[in-house]
Amino acid sequence: MAHAEAAGIMTGDPMIGSDRVEGTTVYDPSGNDIGKIKRLMIEKMSGRVTYAVMSFGGFLGMGEEEHTIPWNKLNYDTTLGGYRTDITEEQLKGAPSFYREDDYRWSDRDRERELHDYWRAPYYWGM
Amino acid sequence: MAHAEAAGIMTGDPMIGSDRVEGTTVYDPSGNDIGKIKRLMIEKMSGRVTYAVMSFGGFLGMGEEEHTIPWNKLNYDTTLGGYRTDITEEQLKGAPSFYREDDYRWSDRDRERELHDYWRAPYYWGM
Numbered sequence: 185m186a187h188a189e190a191a192g193i194m195t196g197d198p199m200i201g202s203d204r205v206e207g208t209t210v211y212d213p214s215g216n217d218i219g220k221i222k223r224l225m226i227e228k229m230s231g232r233v234t235y236a237v238m239s240f241g242g243f244l245g246m247g248e249e250e251h252t253i254p255w256n257k258l259n260y261d262t263t264l265g266g267y268r269t270d271i272t273e274e275q276l277k278g279a280p281s282f283y284r285e286d287d288y289r290w291s292d293r294d295r296e297r298e299l300h301d302y303w304r305a306p307y308y309w310g311m
Numbered sequence: 312m313a314h315a316e317a318a319g320i321m322t323g324d325p326m327i328g329s330d331r332v333e334g335t336t337v338y339d340p341s342g343n344d345i346g347k348i349k350r351l352m353i354e355k356m357s358g359r360v361t362y363a364v365m366s367f368g369g370f371l372g373m374g375e376e377e378h379t380i381p382w383n384k385l386n387y388d389t390t391l392g393g394y395r396t397d398i399t400e401e402q403l404k405g406a407p408s409f410y411r412e413d414d415y416r417w418s419d420r421d422r423e424r425e426l427h428d429y430w431r432a433p434y435y436w437g438m
Contacts, residue, residue, distance in 0.1 A: 199361065202329040202351040224329040226351070231360040231435075233353055233384050234326065255358050308358075 200260075209266035210238060210258065221252065221258075221267070227308075240276060251279060254305035259308050271303065327387075336393035337365060337385065348385075348394065349377065354435075361435050367403060380408060381432035398430065 208221050219240040224233050233255045242247050259268040278301065293309070300307050335348045346367035351360050359381045368375050385394040406429065420436070427434050 198355055199352045200355050201364070202353060202360075203333060203349075205353065206330060222330075224330060224353070225326045225358055226332065228325055228327050228387060233329075233358040233360065237328070260355055 205236075209263050209264075211261070211266055211268050212272075213268065213270055215264065217266075218221065218269075218271075224255070225252070232308060249276070251276060252299065254300050254303050256308065257303055257305050275303065334361075336345075336391075338388070338391050338393055338395050339399075340395065340397055342391065345420075351382070352379070359435060376403070378403060379426065381427055381430050381435065383435065384430055384432050402430065 202224060206223055207299055209217050210219050210221060212218050213236045222237045222239050225235040225237065226232065227234050235252045236255055236258055237250060237252050239248050239250050241280045253269070253271065257269050257271060259269070260266075296309075297307065329351060333371065334347055335345045335349055336344050337348060339345050346365045349364045349366050352362040352364065353359065354361050362379045363382055363385060364377060364379050366375050366377050380396070380398065384396050384398060386396070388395045389394075423436075
């Protein structure tokens with residue numbers, strides 16, 4: 185829904201390989217490189233991509249950090265050849281530390297709700 | 312729907328990382344190793360996993376072959392630590408050659424319908 189295609193940026197191919205998404209650069213609204221996608225999180229039952237685990241580097245002027253970002257915060261931009269997000273430096277700085285765990289385990293919906301609320305993203309469930 | 316969880320095989324973690332799925336072994340109903348997952352295909356707009364591109368090896372007694380399989384043909388089996396499928400050797404041998412292309416481009420729904428019908432898989436769209 186929030187994806188590139190919905191914004192009118194449509195490539196010919198509606199599909200993308202998981203190994204092509206991993207390592208893809210993510211840009212801020214001004215087109216600055218702010219990080220990379222490390223992996224996608226997939227809901228086993230439904231087969232939906234729910235989150236992207238991203239590494240953020242120089243953007244914060246500190247060591248590399250990982251964050252789990254709702255997938256619908258990323259929009260593919262064909263001109264950049266990467267994803268664009270409206271996540272801000274302030275949001276990253278203020279994010280609770282448990283969002284930064286590499287192997288975050290999703291055990292309850294409340295925590296997912298909290299995470300989506302924090303990033304101001306629509307819930308992926310019940311959509 | 313057709314996934315392991317629906318069949319009562321449920322791990323504690325409802326999510327799996329894309330890099331963990333790639334390289335995972337796929338077993339036939341008797342528990343024989345028949346191939347591996349190379350990559351997942353993801354529908355950009357919806358963020359749904361739609362297909363797994365798999366490599367099949369010794370199963371066919373011929374060179375390694377790639378096939379694009381509807382995602383819902385794979386069920387995660389925690390005891391095997393891999394996916395189980397009911398795809399048969401006969402189905403693989405009879406599959407049209409264009410299903411074996413590495414970089415198959417999904418341009419029209421008719422071809423996808425044909426592929427799902429061939430593998431006797433429910434369509435992922437409109438579900």
